[in-house]
Amino acid sequence: xxxxxxxxxxxxxxxxxxxxxxxxxxxxxxxxxxxxxxxxxxxxxxxxxxxxxxxxxxxxxxxxxxxxxxxxxxxxxxxxxxxxxxxxxxxxxxxxxxxxxxxxxxxxxxxxxxxxxxxxxxxxxxxxxxxxxxxxxxxxxxxxxxxxxxxxxxxxxxxxxxxxxxxxxxxxxxxxxxxxxxxxxxxxxxxxxxxxxxxxxxxxxxxxxxxxxxxxxxxxxxxxxxxxxxxxxxxxxxxxxxxxxxxxxxxxxxxxxxxxxxxxxxxxxxxxxxxxxxxxxxxxxxxxxxxxxxxxxxxxxxxxxxxxxxxxxxxxxxxxxxxxxxxxxxxxxxxxxxxxxxxxxxxxxxxxxxxxxxxxxxxxxxxxxxxxxxxxxxxxxxxxxxxxxxxxxxxxxxxxxxxxxxxxxxxxxxxxxxxxxxxxxxxxxxxxxxxxxxxxxxxxxxxxxxxxxxxxxxxxxxxxxxxxxxxxxxxxxxxxxxxxxxxxxxxxxxxxxxxxxxxxxxxxxxxxxxxxxxxxxxxxxxxxxxxxxxxxxxxxxxxxxxxxxxxxxxxxxxxxxxxxxxxxxxxx
DNA sequence: GCCGTTTTCGGCCCGACTGTTTTCAGTCG
Ligand SMILES: [Zn+2]
Numbered sequence: 001x002x003x004x005x006x007x008x009x010x011x012x013x014x015x016x017x018x019x020x021x022x023x024x025x026x027x028x029x030x031x032x033x034x035x036x037x038x039x040x041x042x043x044x045x046x047x048x049x050x051x052x053x054x055x056x057x058x059x060x061x062x063x064x065x066x067x068x069x070x071x072x073x074x075x076x077x078x079x080x081x082x083x084x085x086x087x088x089x090x091x092x093x094x095x096x097x098x099x100x101x102x103x104x105x106x107x108x109x110x111x112x113x114x115x116x117x118x119x120x121x122x123x124x125x126x127x128x129x130x131x132x133x134x135x136x137x138x139x140x141x142x143x144x145x146x147x148x149x150x151x152x153x154x155x156x157x158x159x160x161x162x163x164x165x166x167x168x169x170x171x172x173x174x175x176x177x178x179x180x181x182x183x184x185x186x187x188x189x190x191x192x193x194x195x196x197x198x199x200x201x202x203x204x205x206x207x208x209x210x211x212x213x214x215x216x217x218x219x220x221x222x223x224x225x226x227x228x229x230x231x232x233x234x235x236x237x238x239x240x241x242x243x244x245x246x247x248x249x250x251x252x253x254x255x256x257x258x259x260x261x262x263x264x265x266x267x268x269x270x271x272x273x274x275x276x277x278x279x280x281x282x283x284x285x286x287x288x289x290x291x292x293x294x295x296x297x298x299x300x301x302x303x304x305x306x307x308x309x310x311x312x313x314x315x316x317x318x319x320x321x322x323x324x325x326x327x328x329x330x331x332x333x334x335x336x337x338x339x340x341x342x343x344x345x346x347x348x349x350x351x352x353x354x355x356x357x358x359x360x361x362x363x364x365x366x367x368x369x370x371x372x373x374x375x376x377x378x379x380x381x382x383x384x385x386x387x388x389x390x391x392x393x394x395x396x397x398x399x400x401x402x403x404x405x406x407x408x409x410x411x412x413x414x415x416x417x418x419x420x421x422x423x424x425x426x427x428x429x430x431x432x433x434x435x436x437x438x439x440x441x442x443x444x445x446x447x448x449x450x451x452x453x454x455x456x457x458x459x460x461x462x463x464x465x466x467x468x469x470x471x472x473x474x475x476x477x478x479x480x481x482x483x484x485x486x487x488x489x490x491x492x493x494x495x496x497x498x499x500x501x502x503x504x505x506x507x508x509x510x511x512x513x514x515x516x517x518x519x520x521x522x523x524x525x526x527x528x529x530x531x532x533x534x535x536x537x538x539x540x541x542x543x544x545x546x547x548x549x550x551x552x553x554x555x556x557x558x559x560x561x562x563x564x565x566x567x568x569x570x571x572x
Numbered sequence: 573g574c575c576g577t578t579t580t581c582g583g584c585c586c587g588a589c590t591g592t593t594t595t596c597a598g599t600c601g
Pocket of ligand 1: 444
């Protein structure tokens with residue numbers, strides 16, 4: 001059992017205890033224990049083996065015993081008995097936004113609600129509103145949250161989609177006779193949320209059936225929803241869909257192009273082909289009518305783009321947003337790449353709610369070849385996240401000065417992720433704000449303002465000359481929470497006017513600003529910062545998702561400030 | 573259930589909002 005699995009069990013015990021009506025502080029002790037285990041840099045089993053797990057702050061006698069049982073047997077009787085006493089569907093009910101353990105318990109004990117279906121029915125029948133502690137509004141809010149949950153059902157975020165896709169691709173690749181396999185569809189296009197994993201394979205016709213069998217029998221396949229001679233569609237445990245198409249090798253290039261899409265991109269390509277007297281279909285590119293083939297059988301994607309007089313369009317850019325016109329005009333932007341990034345900005349440390357120390361984060365930055373790093377812990381109003389008091393801001397500055405001597409090749413800057421307060425102001429007095437090298441300003445509270453009020457609030461923040469970067473502009477959490485209502489275009493215009501940089505937060509739950517605003521950002525010439533918002537060392541590598549989104553937005557690398565030296569973007 | 577030490581019980585991250593209640597519990601970030 002790795003630390004993540006152990007932590008998950010402890011966290012679930014915490015929830016189950018609360019649902020059982022246990023002392024909430026006892027429940028919290030398990031959640032705290034889960035966090036302690038998550039933050040370990042070594043396997044918890046090692047500490048258990050050495051009898052040292054009790055030395056961890058937050059782990060006492062009881063948790064130490066349970067960790068011992070868990071890491072030696074892989075099971076925990078206490079956990080299993082709790083699970084037996086609480087309907088398993090309640091765990092899903094507790095994940096509904098607005099419902100915590102106490103409310104779920106009330107619904108369970110008062111109305112017999114034991115699943116999401118029960119809850120929806122109870123709401124529709126008006127029974128929730130009649131329950132003490134609830135009312136018409138709570139009932140309506142619960143129904144809305146359930147609908148939101150339903151909308152998110154069957155989708156996943158990019159890292160999971162990529163992992164599942166490459167796992168399934170590997171299964172197919174291992175099947176006899178298979179010569180090539182690629183992930184296609186929306187996953188290859190790096191959509192920020194995905195529903196279907198599409199895989200394309202090339203094999204001689206005699207090998208089709210075997211490859212389809214391998215796919216249909218892959219681990220995690222729940223049901224096979226359709227099956228033909230060259231195609232299989234399945235649903236996966238967890239609700240995602242997946243599909244495999246197999247073509248003979250000479251059709252692989254065009255097949256991949258069509259399987260990748262998007263529809264809009266393909267429409268632009270086929271229109272361009274037609275304008276040149278060509279015809280493009282999944283079989284390849286050919287002379288319209290009876291001519292010979294322009295692209296020989298077996299033509300790759302690259303060859304097809306070239307035959308259409310286009311530079312290669314990377315898969316993540318194929319959204320039908322004018323990328324074909326740009327490529328045709330020879331104006332396709334020079335997109336940002338990992339090696340372009342010189343600056344690592346907006347990461348958290350143990351000074352606030354990060355899991356690694358400042359030194360550890362800086363060492364990771366240096367190891368990854370960054371030439372400058374700007375730490376941005378939380379500001380004082382985010383007290384739940386350990387936001388920095390003015391004294392701690394200054395103490396951190398001293399540590400930075402000391403650490404700078406240790407990291408000669410890395411310029412260390414002190415930023416802050418300042419809350420944007422409800423009135424649009426920043427979170428410290430002017431004299432303190434002036435001491436930071438730069439400021440990322442983000443909304444972390446009062447999400448449910450009116451659209452007008454939120455727009456005014458954020459515009460005031462981006463117009464503040466102390467604001468360097470607007471952090472995660474919409475506040476969305478993909479598949480968990482919609483962004484707050486706000487006139488994004490007005491905000492982006494105001495930011496561009498004020499010279500405030502827009503963050504492209506690379507956390508795969510955020511990927512915010514949305515790539516769909518790329519056209520406006522380009523038109524405005526607005527500068528963008530790709531920031532990992534990392535809370536630990538591993539989080540730094542979320543930058544890869546941010547890079548994909550910046551490319552998807554067709555942003556020229558020159559607009560991405562992390563590619564520049566600080567002097568090019570710091571306010572003076 | 574953990575922690576600290578005022579050594580063995582009492583408090584546990586904190587402030588604001590929402591919807592319920594009629595003075596506050598629950599949820600969220
Ligand atoms: Zn933030």
